[in-house]
Structure formats: C-alpha cells, structure tokens
Amino acid sequence: MKIYKVEKPLVATNRIPGMEHKHLQVVLDGKTRAVAVDSVGCSPGDWVICVGSSAARDAAGSRDYPSDLTIVGIIDYWDEGQG
C-alpha cells in the first residue's frame, strides 16, 4: 500500500458503465498525480493509504470493478516531514 495526500474530488460525469457513481479523488504522491476510487469518504488534505492490484477492485465494491487504485484508509496522524 502506498501513502498519498488527497488533493481534490474528481468529477467525471461521462464514464464507462462499470465505473458506476463511485466518488473519485485526485491524489498526490509527491508531485505526481493519480486518480483513486474513494471507498472511505475522505476530504481534501487527508493523508490516505491506497491499494492496487486485485485488492483495488475488491475494495471498490466488486471483483469486476475497473479500478487499479482505491483508497482504503485515512491515516490518523502523519508527519509530512518524514514522508
């Protein structure tokens, strides 16, 4: 699992049917941006942990969900200096 900072929600109305209406978040790994499915309900500025691989699909709701990055937890305390 990797640590990311939530930047902002991502709104995409026109999407493939498999993506359903799940919330998407823009997450930052240093300066690199990625998009993750939000399964816990996080807010901008939160430090979160994300899973990839087959766990990302399961965590997003079902084995068939087309996600390769899903937020599975919000870190209670994170010192930005160490990361």
Next chain:
Amino acid sequence: MDIVQVVGPLVCTRRHPGLHQYSLRLLRDAKGKYLVALDTCSSRPGNWVFVVSGSAARHGCGDPAVVTDLIIGGVIDFWDEQNGQA
C-alpha cells in the same frame, strides 16, 4: 518479494471494512520510499522484513477477502544493510 525496514506502526481509525482490524506498519525500502503493509507477524520498529505484494498478499494473510496489496511475509533474523547479505 522485497526486503524493507520497519519504521513504525501506522494508525488508521477510519478504514475500509475489508481491512478488518489488522495492524499496519510503515516501511522504508532501499530507495528511501515509504510503503504501508499489513502485519501478521508482530514486527518491531527497526526490524528488516520481507514483503509479499500483489494478489499473493491477500492469500498470505490467510483470508483472500482482505483488501491489501502488501503484507509482511516474515521478520529476517540477521540482515547486514551494507552488503545486502543475510
């Protein structure tokens, strides 16, 4: 499987139900990058451990329904960081 060092515990109160109450560890790899793994073998800060990634990680913790892509496979008894030798 990779060899990484345990930095310390990571607390996540709000988590996906699929993570259950498994304890999490903050790890640092050889390049200094931070990772998070599920811990089932009670590693301590400073321990060198090996991690299992991908879908193999889900089978490694005994319950394939757990939503993780990285678990600690075991604590290495002796590890010399300089030589990279056991």
